[in-house]
Amino acid sequence: MMDPLILIGSLTAVLAVAALVHFMKLGETAIESETHAMRLAEDNLSGFTAEAAIVSQDGKAAIVRGTGNTVALVKRHGAQFAMREVKLPLILKQDGKATIVDSGEKRFGRVTLSLPKQHADKLLTWV
Amino acid sequence: MDLNLPSPTQIAVPAFIVLILLEIFFVRTRNRGAYEARDTLTSLLLGTGSTIAGALAAGFIFVTATWIYELRLFDIGYAWWAWPLVFVLDDLAYYVFHRSAHRVRWFWAAHVIHHSSQHYNLSTALRQTWTGFFAASFLFRMPLFLIGFPPAMVFFIAGLNLVYQFWIHTEAIGRMPRWFESVMNTPSHHRVHHAANPRYLDSNYAGVFIIWDKMFGTFEPETNDEQIRYGIVKQLGSFNLLWAAFHEWVGIAKDMWSAPTWGNKLNYLIRPPGWSHDGSRDTSETIKKRWRDAEMAKTSSGCAQNLPNRRNNRST
Numbered sequence: 341m342m343d344p345l346i347l348i349g350s351l352t353a354v355l356a357v358a359a360l361v362h363f364m365k366l367g368e369t370a371i372e373s374e375t376h377a378m379r380l381a382e383d384n385l386s387g388f389t390a391e392a393a394i395v396s397q398d399g400k401a402a403i404v405r406g407t408g409n410t411v412a413l414v415k416r417h418g419a420q421f422a423m424r425e426v427k428l429p430l431i432l433k434q435d436g437k438a439t440i441v442d443s444g445e446k447r448f449g450r451v452t453l454s455l456p457k458q459h460a461d462k463l464l465t466w467v
Numbered sequence: 468m469d470l471n472l473p474s475p476t477q478i479a480v481p482a483f484i485v486l487i488l489l490e491i492f493f494v495r496t497r498n499r500g501a502y503e504a505r506d507t508l509t510s511l512l513l514g515t516g517s518t519i520a521g522a523l524a525a526g527f528i529f530v531t532a533t534w535i536y537e538l539r540l541f542d543i544g545y546a547w548w549a550w551p552l553v554f555v556l557d558d559l560a561y562y563v564f565h566r567s568a569h570r571v572r573w574f575w576a577a578h579v580i581h582h583s584s585q586h587y588n589l590s591t592a593l594r595q596t597w598t599g600f601f602a603a604s605f606l607f608r609m610p611l612f613l614i615g616f617p618p619a620m621v622f623f624i625a626g627l628n629l630v631y632q633f634w635i636h637t638e639a640i641g642r643m644p645r646w647f648e649s650v651m652n653t654p655s656h657h658r659v660h661h662a663a664n665p666r667y668l669d670s671n672y673a674g675v676f677i678i679w680d681k682m683f684g685t686f687e688p689e690t691n692d693e694q695i696r697y698g699i700v701k702q703l704g705s706f707n708l709l710w711a712a713f714h715e716w717v718g719i720a721k722d723m724w725s726a727p728t729w730g731n732k733l734n735y736l737i738r739p740p741g742w743s744h745d746g747s748r749d750t751s752e753t754i755k756k757r758w759r760d761a762e763m764a765k766t767s768s769g770c771a772q773n774l775p776n777r778r779n780n781r782s783t
Binding site: 386422448449 | 480511515518519585663664696704705714758
């Protein structure tokens, strides 16, 4: 069986390493542009062909419209990006200036976009 | 005679930590996206959990191994030549296990945890299974005991194999000398294995020796033309430990529950990940085929675009 002291030591080391990475501010990233969002969706979702994208002002999320009435949600996940192809109609919620889109998948969660009015209006035409 | 051999992985833990720290300081000026705090925490906690799960299962596995050893075909014992021989054979057994772990969903459910990070660094190496015992992954080593290699020897060698695989989980090393790359598993070969890019899916299953992939047709070299995307085809998008450890098991249970026939229920266990009874999902084969078709279409459209130019050039 495992020595409890070894376990405590391991957990301490784990927390120390993760804290070091946190305080060094490693792993920061953002969606740089609409083209970047479209490329992310195409690279990560097999068979997805992007037509247009709307990117959150903070670069943490994007919605990409594809051919054939398809839509992909892109979100920052750590220093990388995770995405899902979602079915239309999108489930949107407005919370102040934030537009919240539900992926329909509990663990993937919701994607929050901070959008200027013209982009928020444009998104409504995609829904 | 039974030797009381140490656990190579336990001895190596301090070295693992030192090497992770060195890699963190190495990437801080070169590739700041190589590490991310929540990802690192998840990887290391999954590693700790794996150690606990391994300790809980160790007794049963050792007893089973000893029982099979009693039925051995040869009395090999601890002869000097048996050590290098079992190292090679154990690595072959690892190749068979690892290939099965990617091609049979039952084994994949236990192994996917190791591929669930979208990062590729030394902490990823420690993101190990919690459910390997449940998936019966230990069965792949059992032929070694039946041949006649003592359990203590095999488990020691298996530990060395695992320790070797630690250092290949890095982007900090480009390529090793050509002679080394041609025989040994290296960071370059293993980056390919962890890639989710269609061209790289289901390749480079080697543990220590890359020769198995070359022998059995699963070798794919790393190309400089395409940036690697690490992780799985359908990224988790979550740092939840339990979800990383159990999500594929949950998926299997749901699929089996809703499958229309007993044959389909069984297929959800034994077919490759992504298989579905109605063909609505992608397997690695369908993803690769779609990618190849798209590449060919690009090439042929490129040729078609060039043709008129050539004709024009001729006419002028």
